[in-house]
Amino acid sequence: HIVTPLSIHSNEIQYFDYNTPKMSEHLWMYEGVTEYFANLFQVNQGLISEDDFYGRMSEKIATSKRFDDKMPFTKMSKNILDKQYKDSYYNVYQKGALIAMCIDIQMRESSNGQRGILSLMQALSKEYGNSRPFNDDELFAKITALTYPEVGEFLTKYVAGDTPIPYDVYFAKVGVKEGTVKKPSNPFLKGEMPYITINPATKEIVVLPEIELNAFMKKIGLKNGDTILSINGTAYNLDNIYEMIMSSMDWKENDPITMQIKRKDKEQTLKGKVTLSMEDVEGLHFTDTSKAKLKEAWLKG
Template identity: 85%
Template sequence: MKKLICTLALAVMVMSCKTTQEKTSATTINEVKVAIDLKNVTDDKVMVTITPPTFTTETATFHIPKIIPGTYSEDDYGKFIDNFKALDTNGNALAVSKTDDNTWQISNAKALAKVTYLVNDTYDVEGTHDIFSPAGTNIAANENFMLNTHGFVGYFQGKNEIPYTVTVSHPATLWGATSLVDNDPSNEVDVFHTPRYAELVDSPIMYSKPDYTTFNVDGMDILISVYSPNGTYTAKDITPEMETMMRAQKKFLGPVNSTKKYSVLLYLSDMKKPDAKGFGALEHTTSTTVVMPEMMPKAQLLEQLKDVVSHEFFHIVTPLSIHSKEIQYFDYNTPKMSEHLWMYEGVTEYFANLFQVNQGLITEDEFYNRMAEKIEASTRFNDKMPFTNMSKNILDKQYKDSYYNVYLKGALIAMCIDIQMRESSNGARGILSLMQALSNEYGNNKPFNDEDLFAKITALTYPEIGAFLNKYVAGDTPIPYNDYFAKVGVIKGSVKKPANPFLKGDMPYITVNPATKEIMIPPGMELNGFMKKIGLKNDDTLLAINGTAYNLDNIYELIMSSMDWKENDPITIKIKRNNKEQTLKGKVTLTMEDVEGLHFTDNSKAKIKEAWLKG
């Protein structure tokens, strides 16, 4: 009996095991698992391993993005992938064919157990590609990894709407700054979950030695993380200004935004080495990646961060919570672009300027000057080109060079809508209330049809807004800016503006001796008031200013620092004249130049002007 029982038990166990095995083999895996190894970096490359979902087809297609949201540029991240392999459960290689720079077709996909490949970074080979640095990648073993995830992780065609689990192995000395939640408490492994590929691409991670600050603004947790290769700056150096700015932004937005966490990942580039050279930022739903030169003087860095980060932060309104189907279901390899860059980038850029005057961070005159500069700069582009048409075809060669105009005319479009709404509502409503209404109508997960947006905006606002959109945004009629400024009592006029001590417009007052790299004042150049007052002469060599030595290698730093000079600041300049060194001492004298600007002059429009700028 005992033997029988054992035999029966064994039989049951065998049957049970067999049943389990059969069940396991039939189980459908509907998840993508990713392993990124930052510990074992070889030849400046990172190994990525992808465990795929179950395939029932004979072939599977794997993509690395050709383009990502926010860049409007075809960058071909697949060019940075090496040694791509597809393996079965026994480690045998499956046949793979590379069909273009970003696509691999895998045969016998039913047997596919994993995909492996090596990733090269983009920062140290800038100049060989056109990838914007904040959208690029960095691999510096044991120092810094900028994981813009689209550069490391791809997707299987037809499987990008399923969950992703990403496991990152990293040195214990490095910490990953991100808005993602780490589900592993250990110091060397991070585990992140996202519901689909788009959320992963939307979530950058920067690994470096911990240097970060956190604070809370009206229920939103803010993370500021800084990588400064030479230790020039820390997160604490920039946090006070960032906190002031973000509190002002949250106050300006009011109920429009409900984001619970936002991360600023600041990478400071070492200009003396092969490193990132494209300065600016790239937006994400809950974070932004920022690249700036480490050598930039602190005051200038903070000013740049205020403008750049505020722009990216406002993207949480659009396109991140108000967007079309082209963005919601973005195709990373054969994209269809939306018609509404005027809103995604233009409204965002306008808000990044409007909130500063609204919250008292800049004066009204400074705001007017910024708008005047945008008008002037926008004249370099075809003013009769329908903005919707340009936006829809922005990847085409015919329109690609017009992209920068979205930050110029796009912002001016938003400004005119704002002014018109203030007039139509007797000051009660502006473009911020429109974005609130659109956010309530749509939100993060409900995209609109591109062709329906103008009608929806008109229904939510006034007939004048619909007429404006059709005539000046979809149409080819240039915007009569003076007419819109007149509605708020503002007119064009000449204004005084301090000139840069070393620049006259785009023309420099200084040059460089190519043999010695020394900075010189050219012979025959008419000197400006600052140079004359301090005692500089033609053919002088500039050796140092206020104790900092300058030459060709850091001439950019000289120009940037001089932008922060104030009238009557003490200054000491070490020069070489007739092969003899000498020191000039004095005070900064700024030359004022006349430029076309804007003034408020019509007091009868004071009420609507106040509603526009302060409402």
């Protein structure tokens, strides 16, 4: 919890009574903001790609919709210890993180990219240090005062209210939308379907016998039934087939490639260049270049 200091906490947390426990309405802030930062930090530092980050947020949206999307998040949070609500705790890491994301995007838009949710958390830290808890019912007014009217409207309508969040509206602010884009496909997979299999007797990697091969395989000279022994000097078999597939995901168009194969018990060397086939991928993608500056401030600011 590096950036969501528990130095910011409500009376319910400060004076937590284990005999008659009362929970805070603001689990979205304690756990959700932390979970969001954990993902944002990775894209900010270049540890994952922007598309990976959008994919993770997309998964959170899908998972959060398995819970009651009209349940006010503050109500669920306050009652999380009750039997009726406790199964929703997992949603704190899903929708809670998405609430943080929407606030972040809204703040970026309202401030022309200058401020995000991190600056809000820092302002709250100054306001409420370790020894000064806030009252649950005052937090939204305080956040609105420290940020922008649009953030207050978001909190009232989508966090305290029973309206599901229109994520597409928030993504559109930073030029991201749902759709299909062409992406290079893996040289050894077609979607989820592999072009290769394993010979259980020898543990060797074999090109499937009855499958239409892709452009890369045809161009380098692979044939159905060939055994792949090594690629660019690295030997592969059942034990490290996963590494072979993962490393091929980093191949670029026209990278040189040398493949040692066995065809009808005779070893051969195939040499050529990488040719990548393109496939349609569904998901969230950055498409509106007029929003590039705001998107950069959001992910890299």
